[in-house]
Amino acid sequence: MHNVRVPAQTWSIAELAAEYDVTLRTIRFYEDRGLLTPERRGTVRVYHPRDRVRLGLILRGKRLGFSLDEIATIVDMYDAEPGEEGQLVYLLDQITTRRADLEQRRRDIEETLRELNEVEARCRADLQALRDRQPSRGRQTAKAVGRRADS
């Protein structure tokens, strides 16, 4: 089985906080919400690789705009034990839901990016026109008409 027995590194709360650029308060808050479950040595928290990975997932979830509750269900999917059939079916259902959600977001993002490109093009054109025409004073151009969102 080639079991290499890597020392299984651990981290303090401050180390994790520094690495992921969050505050101690935040990490403790996530624990309070059941998203992290560090070991306790006496009163002190000791974070294992598992916790570290989960923190990464949590923060990615946050970047995606999920609520902590949603993140909880997602993260728990990642390291769920196989369990019984009902559990597995439920998990598959959750996956379907999440995927639909993410694909909607992706469509939104791509649409927004396309529109940003248009706005940028208009912007550059205006800038160019402005510089061609009047190197010092600005003036309203006729091309500016009809660009507002009132079509």
Place this chain on the structure above:
Amino acid sequence: MHNVRVPAQTWSIAELAAEYDVTLRTIRFYEDRGLLTPERRGTVRVYHPRDRVRLGLILRGKRLGFSLDEIATIVDMYDAEPGEEGQLVYLLDQITTRRADLEQRRRDIEETLRELNEVEARCRADLQALRDRQPSRGRQTAKAVGRRADS
């Protein structure tokens, strides 16, 4: 110029709310935050196509997890008048920032989708194994080991 003079439809607050499936409260709140500026006929709000488009943009922004403040800057970009050079340069800068943000989100989403696919595959495999082996009772399989996020 082929100016067709379309009647320029308007909507009541309830109509917009129904169409976009939000509450009246929400729409009024967006107005309070300066995101919408409907016409007033007496005391009553009258929404024009421009407002309708903006509401759509706002809601898409929300789906993407932006705050209303962020959404405000985005939406205002869409129907900004050309203005002076400084304005244009600022706008281009904003566009760059937003684009970077959105592209980060897209990467996050794609990574998450890939991982969801993996989880799903494992899940289906477990389910299959469970059904092959024990059509009635569930049992823990050896393949279940080492899947948790503690690698």
Place this chain on the structure above:
DNA sequence: CTCGTACTTGACGCTTACGTAAACGTAAAG
């Protein structure tokens, strides 16, 4: 022993994005 550093648990505060009444206006229908 004292200091410094890192950690702990409360507990209160704050912002965002609305929900939820309460109380009132207006205009058409019965």
Place this chain on the structure above:
DNA sequence: CTTTACGTTTACGTAAGCGTCAAGTACGAG
């Protein structure tokens, strides 16, 4: 006139996601 539908403002409530003290514990260095 009363009801009904639809709209209005004002204002307090709330859940999420932390920030920010305050006060105490634990431990190695000097």
